[in-house]
Amino acid sequence: MAFTERRRYQRVRILDQVRGLIGETRIFVVDASLNGLRVVHQDALPRVGSSCVVTFTWHGRKVTLDCDVKRTALRRPAKSALERALYESGLFITAVHGESGQLLREMIERHVMMALDERRANARGIPPTAAQSFQTGRGDELMRHEYVKGAWRSYPTTDPKQPTNGFTISAAEPVPNIEMLRTTFVDADASGRRMIQQMAEMSISRSEGIPTRRYEP
Numbered sequence: 469m470a471f472t473e474r475r476r477y478q479r480v481r482i483l484d485q486v487r488g489l490i491g492e493t494r495i496f497v498v499d500a501s502l503n504g505l506r507v508v509h510q511d512a513l514p515r516v517g518s519s520c521v522v523t524f525t526w527h528g529r530k531v532t533l534d535c536d537v538k539r540t541a542l543r544r545p546a547k548s549a550l551e552r553a554l555y556e557s558g559l560f561i562t563a564v565h566g567e568s569g570q571l572l573r574e575m576i577e578r579h580v581m582m583a584l585d586e587r588r589a590n591a592r593g594i595p596p597t598a599a600q601s602f603q604t605g606r607g608d609e610l611m612r613h614e615y616v617k618g619a620w621r622s623y624p625t626t627d628p629k630q631p632t633n634g635f636t637i638s639a640a641e642p643v644p645n646i647e648m649l650r651t652t653f654v655d656a657d658a659s660g661r662r663m664i665q666q667m668a669e670m671s672i673s674r675s676e677g678i679p680t681r682r683y684e685p
Contacts, residue, residue: 479499479500479504480501480576480580481498481499481579482497482498482500482575484579486524486525487525488507488522488523488524489522489523489524490509490513490514490520490521490522490523491520492511493509493511493512493513494509494511495507495522496508496509500572500575501576502561502573503560503561504558504559504560504561505522505533505558505559505561506556506558507522507556508554508555508556509555510555512555513537513540513557514537516537516538516539519534519537520535520536520537521533521534522559526572526574529567530568531568531571532564532565532566533559533561533572534561534565535559535561536559536562537558537559538557538559538560539558540555540557540558541557542554542555543555543556576670577670580667581667609638609639610624610626610627610636610639611623611624611639611641612624612625612634612635613631613646614631615633615634615650615654616633620650628669628672630665630668630669634653635653635668636668636672637649637668637671637672638672649664
């Protein structure tokens, strides 16, 4: 099933060792978004502009993606006859198979949560559960939270779009979680704020939302 929406989710670094294959070529997935992957490999891939099929396993379940090779570059040359060169390639996802789209999204969500946990651990006074606070909820029961001139403003909305300076989440979000998310947002840098917005967008972009506490630090 091809992706019909091209939401520009931030690419996340894959901290786990995700090994896969393109044909018979072994690869490692080093970062991912809903639009594409960055992989490293030692053997040649199809030429730039060609199509390929990427397969890898996430938590024991197989992910299969149709991709186009957008670029390939030498990352580390072989220093001797006993070594092999290492290449890096960028792949654009054109279609997903079966549950692969859901699994890819889950993999991205987990690593965004891990990144937020790491940021929070390095930030003084940030509550440890803020990154996991997103609740499930119907897409027409939303609440927009905007940080304007040093104060938070909240109002109901049916528009899932994320505001420039704040986030839109389920209206069912408990008040303590909202306060933690607000605190995290105010103290975060631009990248951290975008991660919070990304998680909020993912949590309301599908009917089942994001299960809370999927990642336990």
